[in-house]
Amino acid sequence: MLETADVYGHLYGTPKGPVLEHLAAGRDVLLDIDVQGARQVRSNQDAKIKEALADIFIMPPDLEELKRRLEGRGTEDAQQIAKRIKAADAEMADWKSYRYTILSSSMEEDLIKFRAIIRAERYLSRRLNLQHG
Numbered sequence: 001m002l003e004t005a006d007v008y009g010h011l012y013g014t015p016k017g018p019v020l021e022h023l024a025a026g027r028d029v030l031l032d033i034d035v036q037g038a039r040q041v042r043s044n045q046d047a048k049i050k051e052a053l054a055d056i057f058i059m060p061p062d063l064e065e066l067k068r069r070l071e072g073r074g075t076e077d078a079q080q081i082a083k084r085i086k087a088a089d090a091e092m093a094d095w096k097s098y099r100y101t102i103l104s105s106s107m108e109e110d111l112i113k114f115r116a117i118i119r120a121e122r123y124l125s126r127r128l129n130l131q132h133g
Contacts, residue, residue, distance in 0.1 A: 001015060003037035005037045008084075012034075014031055014033065020049075038098070041053060102114060
């Protein structure tokens, strides 16, 4: 496994094989993982994983805004939201461990920022496969 995590009592994970297959085929691989999983991916010693990694932390501007967004979804009760806020407070301290951080505003703005990061990563010299003398 590339990463595994216990998130709110549910086990999640990403198998390493398919990720490596997609990378070998020249495709981008997007993982939507929590900070536990991101730490595991960053510590992975596989050179192909290290080379491909562009970790992005998407962070709300503050906990009040996060609470407002969670309540707006209407998918969780007050106790579940409180649990998420507590976890988020601890996780947000980890933002400096990431190569990139997006301070979340609107979904549209976040997507623009995300796409800009991916586009820039594709132009990194180390990623280009050029055959020059």
